[in-house]
Amino acid sequence: MVVYRRRVKIPLVPYQVVLRRGGYNRDTRSRLRDVAGGGELGRLVRAALRGERVGAAAAAAAHPVTGIAGIVPSSLANNEHIEEILRAADEIQDVDPSISRILCEHAYSLAQNLDPNSEGRGVLQFKTGLMSVIRQKLAKREGGIIDRSQDIARLQEFYKWYREQNKVDELREDEMKLRESGVFSGNLGELERKTRKRRKVLATLKVLGSVVEELTREMPPDAAEKLISEEMKRVMEKDAAMTEDVVAYNIIPLDSPSITNAIVSFPEVRAAVSALQYYRGLPKLPSNFPIPVARNADMLDFLHYVFGFQKDNVGNQREHVVHLLANEQSRLGKVLGIEPKIDEGAVHIVFSKSLDNYIKWCNYLPFGPCGINIALLPGSTELLSKEKKLLYLCLYFLVWGEAANVRFLPEGLCYIFHHMAREMEEILRQQTAQPANSCVSEIGVSFLDQVISPLYEVIAAEAANNDNGRAPHSAWRNYDDFNEFFWSLHCFQVGWPWRLDHPFFTKPAKKEKSLLSIGRNKRYGKTSFVEHRTFLHLYHSFHRLWIFLLMMFQGLTIIAFNNGQLNMKTVKEVLSLGPTYVVMKFIESVLDILMMCGAFSTSRRSARARIFYRFCWFSVASMAICYLYVKALQDGTNSAIFKIYYVVLGAYAGVQIFISILTRIPFCHRLTEPCHRWSLVRLVKWMHQEQNYVGRGMYEGTADYIKYVLFWLVVLGAKFSFAYFLQESGILNQLADHMQ
Known part of the structure; x- marks a missing residue:
């Protein structure tokens, strides 16, 4: 079975092709009669015409196109129809050269009307080659004056003769009988031959009928009705309906019998x-x-x-x-x-x-x-x-x-x-x-032009502004920036139909413009992330690891200095982990602000608010906790300041542990997911971590999470045991003895 594939026109930059249907006028015929030339191009065209001929339009989809039909430029809007006409002309060249000439002349007329000035790529060469082919056909004809007013009548006569010669009415019946009988199971070649012949004949008849219809459009309605009888119209419509199974398809011919x-x-x-x-x-x-x-x-x-x-x-x-x-x-x-x-x-x-x-x-x-x-x-x-x-x-x-x-x-x-x-x-x-x-425009209804084109053109302009990948990440928007714009309710500001005056659709200023004009360009910038190439990423990207390692080092060092004794003095010194934690979180919040430079104006309001909220919170928390701890050291463990510090630190740690359980443990995460619509739940999640659209629901199973936690408990337990007993304890004991 031959599978035919459709071609959907999705250009690099979408555009509308306006199809101008041209007539077969008298001036075009005069130019065709008077054309002269040939030379090397004519010899090439003649050689092409002597090549392998291609049958019907359906068979052409599965075989390479040869002859003059194979060089129809794609810049012509109606190039597929012109290819079909030229393939039919090539097919019937040996049967009736005069009809083949009429089809070639009509194909030239269509090309001339579609591109009169030959501005499209390859159009001038195609027209010149087609003129040479027509000239060769005119030279081979028998003597006498050509009466072009009889072209429609000749096409109708040939249509009837070709139809009777190939027994069109019997072609489909023979194929159906062969399929239903099951005899073809032992001779698939016979069925394929009959199917190919039927499609070729019907495709040629379809082209002849379409050319007759197009030629009659130039004539007055009364004259056209006299030339084509009602019986002939019914026959042509019937044959056209039979050609529906040569419509291109992928696997299932839904538009075909x-x-x-x-x-x-x-x-x-x-x-x-x-x-x-x-x-x-x-x-x-x-x-x-x-x-x-x-x-x-x-x-x-x-x-x-x-x-x-x-x-x-x-x-x-x-x-x-x-x-x-x-x-x-x-x-x-x-x-x-x-x-x-x-x-x-x-x-x-x-x-x-x-x-x-x-x-x-x-x-x-x-x-x-x-x-x-x-x-x-x-x-x-x-x-x-x-x-x-x-x-x-x-x-x-x-x-x-x-x-x-x-x-x-x-x-x-x-x-x-x-x-x-x-x-x-x-x-x-x-x-x-x-x-x-x-989707409505002045030239018709088009989803591609009215909906996709404006968005695509902005994306293409941004991609062209990246200087082949050498431009800074903050200088142009990529697909992620465009897509993340639709992660918030602000996306509804672009309206529907598109509000093309919205900054989201503003294209980047060209590089030749002055800095002043670029400054006035209110273009929508990065959405939520800007890449900065700096060594600070070593801390910012792994802040949890740095905080954990530093706090463990500090805690083990304090215990080692106290010879492993857990008394009030040791506990008081271990509580110094509180100031260490909030100070390192303050450093993280400062880096969050620095890494967001270039995306503040276009980031979501919630993302900006969260960053500045964390900065303010850890600024106040670091100063307050450090002050309370220093004051507690000065006043002693029995003072009210120490008790306040102890309560504040315990409450903060308890809240952090509770939120971590809700957001980290998979079972609890599933319980809170349906409650996302509650304002309090969204606030708690927002304070702990920014909830982006992508990745918010990615979490492992409970069993996998337990295995993961146990693995790291074993690894880190072994690591810190080795560090404490074999490294810190011995070194610090010797240092303490030396200091005494």
Whole structure:
């Protein structure tokens, strides 16, 4: 089986291609008649035409394109249609050179109308080569004047002859009989040959019919009706419907007749396709919205019309969703019946897994839910129907499939999906489907242009500002900075549709601008982290280790100086660990401020407040505890100051231990996770550690945590035992004797 893959247009910098349909005018024909030339280019073109010919458009997807059709420049907006016309011309060259010439002339006319000044890359060479080919065909024709007004009639006559010659009506019947009989199991080559021939013939007829239709557009309606009879129109429409199975697809030909692919007959696939059908609650599509003959309208057609997704993206995601549903249904069990139905459990599993990040994002912010979000929040009693779940699922994958590099902003996609879901909820209340306001522009409806392009262009501008990686980390925004912007409620300031005047969408100033102009540029800077290359990272990144080692060294040294005796004097000296701890935490808070330089203006308010709160707290705590300890040493252990110091130090240590248990032990962490919506719980967690969106739920299991703690207790116990008994104790005893 040949698998054909769609091509979704997602450019490096998204843009809109305006397709200008051109006519086959008299001036173009005159230029074609008068063209002269040849030379080396003409010889190259003739050599190409003598090469291997390519059949139908479907077969061309699996084989390399040769001949003049293989050099159609991609800069032409309608290059695929021009390739099809030239392939058909190459196919029928030996059958009727005159018809082949007409097709080449029409292809040249399309190229001329699409790019009259030959400004696109390779367009001038292509036009020159195509002129040489037409010139060769004109030179080989028999004498006489060419009456180009009879081109449409000749195409119709050849259409009828070609159709009868290849017995189009019998081609499909023969193939169906061969498939149903099962004889082909021993001769797969015969079936493949018949299928290839049918596709080639139908693809050629499709090109002939499209050329006839395009040529008649230049003529008055009355004259066009006289040239093409109603019977001929019906025949051409019938043949066009038969060519639907040559539409490009990945694995499942959903836009094609199912008889050509056995996968479509699987019960799970049929159930998944049936689940996506247009249901009663959806607004009606306009009558002029194109739906393939081989299938009925479905949910993705509705989303295609409302948000302006690309056609190939819609086709890809249709197969994607069908595969996910069919695979999940096969895990739950085989569906039975003549008309299989997808299981509710399969839909719910796919829905929950696919939108898991979006659900967590909604719960994390949190914001006032609406529509879909009400049914997703914990404790909600509202249930989504199977059809609604599939509709939101399709919308999410369509957004993802056309997001280009914005896929690297998962929470940014959640923001886009959230607002598009709200728009869709409003449209669902109407009787007739209407385009979404966020995707409407002067030239049509396009999700790529109106939603993705503005965001991508800012990302591309920032990437171009990094000086090939040599610029400082604080000088440009990377994907993390863009994505972390959507971790707070401030992201809703960019609005919907996008507020392009918001600083978030401001591009970096060009380097040739003066410093004064750069200073006036109110561009959104780093979000929450700026990399500073300094040796201070040795302490800042491992502050817990430094604090622990220094306090253990201080405590063991005090015990060693007192010969291991635990009396009031030893306890009084061991309490000096309190000032040591708060002073080192004060140093850590100072480094937190220094490491945030360059991101203060754009960091979240909670992150800035936490840093300055910790700085103020440890500043006051270090001064107060140091003062109390020095005063307690002066007044003695029986003084009130010593008791106050003892109570303050004990209370602070108790609170720290309690918070550490809640946030470090996995079992307690699971208990506090559902209480994240409580203000007090969020305050305690915020004071202890900044709660970022990514990584907040990453913790090990209880058994693994116990093993981890026991391992380090053994290692550190052995280390400090060795350090105390074999290093500090002996050295300090000798030092004490020497001092005495």
